[in-house]
Amino acid sequence: MGETNIERGRNARARLLAAARELIGELGWNAVSTRTLAERAGVRSGLVHYHFDSLQALLRHAALAEVQRMLDGTSALLAGAASPSDGIERMLLDLDQYNGSDSASLLFVETYLAATRDHELRQGMSALVADFRSSLTEALTRSGHPRPQAAASMVLALFDGFVLHRGLDQGLSAEHIAPLLRRITNTEESRITNTEEDGE
């Protein structure tokens, strides 16, 4: 295809996105500058505004692509599992790869925060998260969970909070909380509505 000239462009663009993926987590969304970005990508800073409308647009694009990649990988675990409960537990164990201090974990949280201040990013993130949650909800519904919607929301919140807390407390492990996670994903209705038999 000898499109070497165009390939050059695609390459630089991809390297800029990869650099953004790393730096958002390392430095924080607001601390990523065109110059550090260009340096990490091995290009000159002028290129940023050739390939993207603005620095924010670059960061948005990089963040959404990475979040989608992570969510896709995670929901693949759900699809390949024998039951939703197993799938969710595998997802939890899979979360151990995000130790809460690596750039992938932090990118996720940074993107959440940036989304509260950037309308376009917020819409993109909402769509991705809603998709993921509806997969979860659907799986839980099919398995007969009495509150599939609430359980899916809870599992999602738990996962993100899990990653957040790992940044402070490295002792927090997936195996540690897996047994209790099963209580949520159980298809049985909870039998106990009030536990005050145990005073002090």
Add this chain to the structure above:
Amino acid sequence: MGETNIERGRNARARLLAAARELIGELGWNAVSTRTLAERAGVRSGLVHYHFDSLQALLRHAALAEVQRMLDGTSALLAGAASPSDGIERMLLDLDQYNGSDSASLLFVETYLAATRDHELRQGMSALVADFRSSLTEALTRSGHPRPQAAASMVLALFDGFVLHRGLDQGLSAEHIAPLLRRITNTEESRITNTEEDGE
């Protein structure tokens, strides 16, 4: 007492801290500048470095004080409840005041993130969170929970993730997930270890 001169200083200092409390959530940790801070506090920007060693020190101080205030308020709910399960559920309902987009919610998450990049802040946050978690663990232990440590970790992660997700999905409500929260805080051992009776 005519310490009017010192009072002036205390007042300016307090106003700077209050401004930081607001702005960290509104703009993001890294976007708070000495000048916006001073403007919000109604003082001149030079005062920042008179009352504090650096901008970072001011932000650290303000964030840790506010997080402690929030955690203290929340654990008061636990202390005043009939049982840990009730207390935890009240804490969850109390979380509804943090809608995920207000400056209080965002300050919390911003501080988590900033702690991964600021050693001193990280130590302060770790101590506060560890304190809170140990209160929870102790309460769950006294009530006979089979896995008090794991349950406390889980509840904490769930709460923070809950706030995080509310920023994207305002439909997420505490009442919605309260019934499932009880499954975690239940003092009974989970009876089901494997739920694959429901294929597809």
Add this chain to the structure above:
DNA sequence: GTAGTATTTGGTCGAGCGTCCAAGGCGATC
């Protein structure tokens, strides 16, 4: 009042920021 101390002001410093752009490089096409 005078001296002394704590607080506040207003401005400067060098550095880094996002954005823009004219000029140059470079492979494809004729």
Add this chain to the structure above:
DNA sequence: GATCGCCTTGGACGCTCGACCAAATACTAC
């Protein structure tokens, strides 16, 4: 080999930043 279009360069623009400091101010103590 000339022309064309995409890609890249290097620098300039105006601006904000954290930090710092000498002078001015406000209050206290003598």
